[in-house]
Amino acid sequence: MEERFTTRFASSEKEFLTQFGVNFGFTQIHSKVDRCYFLTSDAKALYHNLNQYAYNGSKECFPSQALLRAELGWSKNSVTKYVEELRKKGFIKTIRHPGRPLMYLLEELHTVPVIAHSEIVHEIRKELFGSDEREVFANSLADYKDSEVYTTVSQESDPNAHKDKVRQWFVQWQGETHVEEPGQSMSEQPKPPQPSGRRKPQVIREEGVEKVGDPTKPEKAKRKGVSKNPDEAPVEDWNTNHFRAYFMRHYQDKYHSAYSWTEEDQKTMHKMRETKGDNSSLKEALDKFFSIDQFAPKTVRLFGSTNTQAVLDEFTRTGKLPWYMNKKDEKPSLEDDGGVDYNIFS
Secondary structure, three states, rough: OHHHHHHHHHOHHHHHHHHHHHHHOOOOOOOOHOOOOOHHHHHHHHHHHHHOHHHEEEEEOOOOOHHHHHHOOOOOOEEEHHHHHHHHEEEEEEEEOOOOOEEEEOOOHHHHHHHHHHHHHHHHHHOOOOOOOOOHHHHHHHHHHHHHHHHHHHHHHHHHHHHHHHHHHHHHHHHHHHHHOOOOOHHHOOOOOOOOOOOOOOOEEEEOOEEEEOOOOOOOOOOOOOOOOHOOOOOHHHHHHHHHHHHHHHHHHOOOOOOOOHHHHHHHHHHHHHHHHHHHHHHHHHHHHOOOOOOOOOOOHHHHHHHHHHHHHHHHHHHOOOHHHHOOOOOEEEOOOOOOOOOOOO
């Protein structure tokens, strides 16, 4: 009993973590692997199983294929298939020694290109997709895996060198799929065919002028279309679409690139108009937002956050930015209203 007690309870924290935590199977789950977008669930299960055999912090293990099959409930072909996936994607190396089980060498995760590729996409998700657009992101990710950009970046040893290319793909996908063209109106949308049983309009003749319509209803005055161009309407008459065009113009002038406007952006800008209650104040806040480089990236989501609006109000009142935005060596990011921004890959 005394010997068992001494073995089970370590004499130091480090010894406990190694001898008890690792050797008895209580290893910390590798979140970088579990949340990797480009690794199958079965390959993740195999990777964690191999880690159970890497004792004392070692990166080498020698489990037999028979044990792996028994523990995972797989066939021999399945074990071979997912070992090959881990090997091709850089998570492990395999070394064969005569007379011994296959040796698995676990690579450091920060050196695995697939992990870096996945983290790039994760950062893009946080930037371009709102908290209520998880389904939209899942659809975009499925399409991305079928794209030429994904194939190209997956073959590179340094995916970070292609970060802009990956981001541009998602921006383009978002624009093609979800964003209404600036000049498009509801009247330009295709209209469903009229039911055949609907009463045909009567032809009315009045002073030689032929009119078509229902004689029992008064004729409606033609409504003049409202331009979305901010230059063609006074600021006090601007609606959300005017501010949309104004924001996109600012973005184009600053970055020489088109801004990808989303449905979430439209809702945020509409909410900002209701909150401000004054178009002139909202326009002035937009001008200051784009003139202050410390606000980055220039997105509607960041502009509409409570923190950003508080900083802009204080800047309007005092002409000064908070101390932390003026420090050169430390610039904490402005957190939006979505809550705490957890980095699930760290």
